[in-house]
Amino acid sequence: xxxxxxxxxxxxxxxxxxxxxxxxxxxxxxxxxxxxxxxxxxxxxxxxxxxxxxxxxxxxxxxxxxxxxxxxxxxxxxxxxxxxxxxxxxxxxxxxxxxxxxxxxxxxxxxxxxxxxxxxxxxxxxxxxxxxxxxxxxxxxxxxxxxxxxxxxxxxxxxxxxxxxxxxxxxxxxxxxxxxxxxxxxxxxxxxxxxxxxxxxxxxxxxxxxxxxxxxxxxxxxxxxxxxxxxxxxxxxxxxxxxxxxxxxxxxxxxxxxxxxxxxxxxxx
Amino acid sequence: xxxxxxxxxxxxxxxxxxxxxxxxxxxxxxxxxxxxxxxxxxxxxxxxxxxxxxxxxxxxxxxxxxxxxxxxxxxxxxxxxxxxxxxxxxxxxxxxxxxxxxxxxxxxxxxxxxxxxxxxxxxxxxxxxxxxxxxxxxxxxxxxxxxxxxxxxxxxxxxxxxxxxxxxxxxxxxxxxxxxxxxxxxxxxxxxxxxxxxxxxxxxxxxxxxxxxxxxxxxxxxxxxxxxxxxxxxxxxxxxxxxxxxxxxxxxxxxxxxxxxxxxxxxxxxxxxxxxxxxxxxxxxxxxxxxxxxxxxxxxxxxxxxxxxxxxx
Numbered sequence: 001x002x003x004x005x006x007x008x009x010x011x012x013x014x015x016x017x018x019x020x021x022x023x024x025x026x027x028x029x030x031x032x033x034x035x036x037x038x039x040x041x042x043x044x045x046x047x048x049x050x051x052x053x054x055x056x057x058x059x060x061x062x063x064x065x066x067x068x069x070x071x072x073x074x075x076x077x078x079x080x081x082x083x084x085x086x087x088x089x090x091x092x093x094x095x096x097x098x099x100x101x102x103x104x105x106x107x108x109x110x111x112x113x114x115x116x117x118x119x120x121x122x123x124x125x126x127x128x129x130x131x132x133x134x135x136x137x138x139x140x141x142x143x144x145x146x147x148x149x150x151x152x153x154x155x156x157x158x159x160x161x162x163x164x165x166x167x168x169x170x171x172x173x174x175x176x177x178x179x180x181x182x183x184x185x186x187x188x189x190x191x192x193x194x195x196x197x198x199x200x201x202x203x204x205x206x207x208x209x210x211x212x213x214x215x216x217x218x219x220x221x222x223x224x225x226x227x228x229x230x231x232x233x234x235x236x237x238x239x240x241x242x243x244x245x246x247x248x249x250x251x252x253x254x255x256x257x258x259x260x261x262x263x264x265x266x267x268x269x
Numbered sequence: 270x271x272x273x274x275x276x277x278x279x280x281x282x283x284x285x286x287x288x289x290x291x292x293x294x295x296x297x298x299x300x301x302x303x304x305x306x307x308x309x310x311x312x313x314x315x316x317x318x319x320x321x322x323x324x325x326x327x328x329x330x331x332x333x334x335x336x337x338x339x340x341x342x343x344x345x346x347x348x349x350x351x352x353x354x355x356x357x358x359x360x361x362x363x364x365x366x367x368x369x370x371x372x373x374x375x376x377x378x379x380x381x382x383x384x385x386x387x388x389x390x391x392x393x394x395x396x397x398x399x400x401x402x403x404x405x406x407x408x409x410x411x412x413x414x415x416x417x418x419x420x421x422x423x424x425x426x427x428x429x430x431x432x433x434x435x436x437x438x439x440x441x442x443x444x445x446x447x448x449x450x451x452x453x454x455x456x457x458x459x460x461x462x463x464x465x466x467x468x469x470x471x472x473x474x475x476x477x478x479x480x481x482x483x484x485x486x487x488x489x490x491x492x493x494x495x496x497x498x499x500x501x502x503x504x505x506x507x508x509x510x511x512x513x514x515x516x517x518x519x520x521x522x523x524x525x526x527x528x529x530x531x532x533x534x535x536x537x538x539x540x541x542x543x544x545x546x547x548x549x550x551x552x553x554x555x556x557x558x559x560x561x562x563x564x565x566x567x568x569x570x571x572x573x574x575x576x577x578x579x580x581x582x
Contacts, residue, residue, distance in 0.1 A: 007384040008494075015380030018373060019393070022400040022465065025411040028421065032414055041417040043424045087305035090298055102302070105309050111515075112563060113523015115539040119559040120316035122546060123323045143313050146305065174280075174287035175297075197402070204404045206526060210543070220406050227410060227530050240407045251402040255395065 029244065033237035041233070056238040062222065066242070069219040072134065073202040076141035080198045081191060083142070084149025091150075092157030109144040117144065118211030125212070132214030140212040141205060145198035152194030152258065156187055193257040196250035204247050219243055324556035335552060343553045347561065352541070356561055359538040362453075362528075363521040366460040367468075367514045373461060374468040374513065379502075381469075382476035397473075401466035409527055412459045416450035416531060423449075446533055456532035460521050467520065468513035475509025476502070508577045515566075515573055522562045538562060 007015075033052055035045035056062060087106060091099065109117050121140050130136060164186070168178040206220040213221065223243065226236045279285055290297040326335050327342045346352060381393040400408070415421050426432045439445040439452060446452030479502060487497040525539030536544075538558055545555035 007380055011376055011380055011384075014376035015393075018377035018465075019396045021373075021462070022396065025415055025462065026400070026403065026407065028414050029407055029411050040419050041414045042419045043414075043421040083305040083308055086301045090301040090305075094294070094298055096298060102306065105314070106305075109309075109313055111519070112566065113519055113539070115523040115525060115542050116320070116559050116563060117313075117316075119542055119546060119555060120313075120320040123552065123556055124312075124316040124319035126552065127319050127322070139312055143309070146309070169287075174283045175290055176283045176287070200402060204406065206406055207524070207539075211546070220404075223406050223410070224526065227406075227413065236410070240404070240410055243404045244407045247402065247404045248399070251399065255398065 026244065029237055029240050033234055033241055035234055035237075038233060052232075052234040052238050055232065056235045059235060062219075062235075062239060065217050065219045065222040068134065068216055069203055072137050072141055072218060073199045075138045076145050076202045077195050077198045079138070079142040080145035080149045081195050084146045084194065084198075085153050085187070085191060087146070088150050088153035088157055092154050093162070106147050106150055110147055114144075114205075114207035115211075118208040121208070122211045132212060134216065136212045136214075137209055137218070140208045141202040144205075144208065145202055148198045148201060149191070149194035152190045152197070152254075153187060156190035160186055189257040193254035196254040196257075200247040200250040204243065320556050320559060323552050324560050326553040326556075328551050328553055333550065343557045346554055347557055352558075355536045355538060355541050355558075358535060359522055360565070362457065362460070362537065363518045365457055366464065366521045367517045369457065369461045370465050370468040370517045371472075371510050371514065374465055374472055375506075378469045378472035378476055378506075378509070382473045382479075397466050397469050401470075405463065406526070408463055409459060409530055412455075412462060413450060413530060416448070416455045416458070418448040418450070420450075450531050451533055453532060453535075456528050459527050459531050460517075460524070463527065464517045464520050467516035468510075471512035471516075472506060472509040475506050475512070479505045511573050511576055515569065518569060519562070519566050522565065 031045065032041065034048040034050065035042075036047035036049050037045055087102070091103065117140065121136070121143075124130075125132065125136055160183075164182055165178055168182045173181065204220060205218075206224055209218050209221055210224075217225070219239065220243065223236060223239055226239075230236065279288070324343060325339045325341070326337055327340045328334070329336050347356065377393070377397070381390070381397070385393045417423075423432070423435065426435050435449070438454065439447070439449065444453040444457075446455070449455045483501055483505075484497055487501050492500065523539050525537060525543050528535070528537045528540055538561060542555045542558045545551045545558065549555075
């Protein structure tokens with residue numbers, strides 16, 4: 001049926017239209033960062049200027065949230081990398097009692113709406129009289145970042161042939177040497193990809209953060225406040241570009257890292 | 270070679286531990302799984318338990334203090350007309366968003382699964398993954414710009430003389446409003462936009478599993494394209510649609526940012542939870558509200574599992 005190898009025109013148009021629909025709105029953010037109109041979202045912009053980048057740079061209320069966001073994302077990613085890799089190593093090859101329940105437990109923090117994770121953590125902190133701080137934000141973020149690292153690591157563990165581990169043991173390496181010289185290099189790019197995605201997720205998180213933050217605010221919280229009570233609208237767009245790039249780059253890196261994943265050592269087995 | 274030993278001498282604690290792990294794999298497993306389990310068990314499950322506990326407390330109407338005694342009173346408050354409306358409105362919105370997302374996602378998923386090859390396959394993959402992962406707030410903000418009264422849609426509609434259509438849509442009772450950014454239609458569109466990739470991916474996974482031979486068989490038996498689509502492709506895509514609907518439904522039910530920024534002032538479950546725990550200081554009622562999506566999702570997941578949607582995840 002050669003005629004069926006080509007998509008009908010209407011389907012092609014609908015699919016391409018759908019992709020455009022997904023991408024065009026984000027481009028608008030970039031345009032509005034250059035507008036000369038400060039008060040409204042007038043389209044088309046009456047004029048273009050670069051001044052908002054300078055204004056944003058000089059605004060002192062932007063830097064602390066930016067630094068806090070970076071700090072929280074880095075710490076939660078580090079925690080998630082350790083915990084996610086451990087649980088992936090345990091789940092990848094072994095069968096044990098309660099395995100299904102554990103896999104459910106890992107995905108639950110992102111399967112349930114963020115408002116539930118946020119509200120739960122808030123209830124727990126208030127019952128235990130834990131003051132809201134950077135630590136409580138990190139606690140929340142790490143919890144839902146674990147699944148991201150886990151997903152990447154467990155996929156790579158499954159593709160890794162068990163034979164390389166056995167060969168390493170046959171050659172006299174102990175478990176730690178095998179981990180250091182065999183497992184870690186093979187897992188490396190998957191872990192980096194998982195870490196990148198976890199970082200992006202944490203850097204952008206707003207719902208859980210609003211429930212677990214005290215007085216301090218992360219960059220998304222700052223943005224949310226500007227959305228509800230705008231001050232200088234184009235400055236918000238400049239920050240939006242920063243947030244966009246800070247999440248976009250890690251994702252692109254993660255994509256390139258995991259694309260060639262099928263060539264992992266022993267993957268053909 | 271005669272004295273070659275099968276077992277190497279132990280050179281240190283690393284070797285001894287390796288030997289222990291080899292003889293008793295359970296020890297290694299326990300070592301690996303304990304830290305993450307402690308974290309998820311204590312931090313996450315503990316918190317969920319705290320939420321459940323809070324929801325059975327109540328608030329003293331005179332002092333505003335939380336009464337730490339078990340009662341179902343707080344759950345009873347959920348059935349007050351004003352609160353029950355919030356739940357109904359949220360469910361209605363979640364259903365409408367799921368339906369809209371399914372319709373929008375289908376052509377993209379179908380094209381990506383069946384016709385995209387080579388470089389186009391990668392374009393589609395990245396084209397779906399990048400919006401999925403890029404900043405949620407930035408996406409919502411972009412729509413604020415688009416839907417604003419002086420924004421791009423109004424401009425485009427006026428330019429082609431369709432401004433009347435927008436006014437007509439906005440004047441519809443129940444869904445309309447002052448401008449697109451303060452109407453239910455606006456909220457609905459933004460929800461669809463933000464969750465669309467979550468619907469496309471499982472749909473695409475399900476469609477990729479439809480064997481081409483089955484479509485050929487359908488054609489050989491004399492079915493038209495439309496008939497093949499309706500009787501073969503669509504039923505086989507259903508598990509993917511249901512899997513995608515898990516995400517769109519659950520995410521819409523819990524979100525409180527989108528209806529806060531775009532839409533009328535009407536309340537949704539997420540917003541109610543946020544306001545009740547914050548300004549109102551009514552943690553028990555906030556917790557009870559938060560339990561509603563959990564129960565609905567548990568029922569939803571049970572149904573989805575029965576329909577085989579988990580294989581498409």
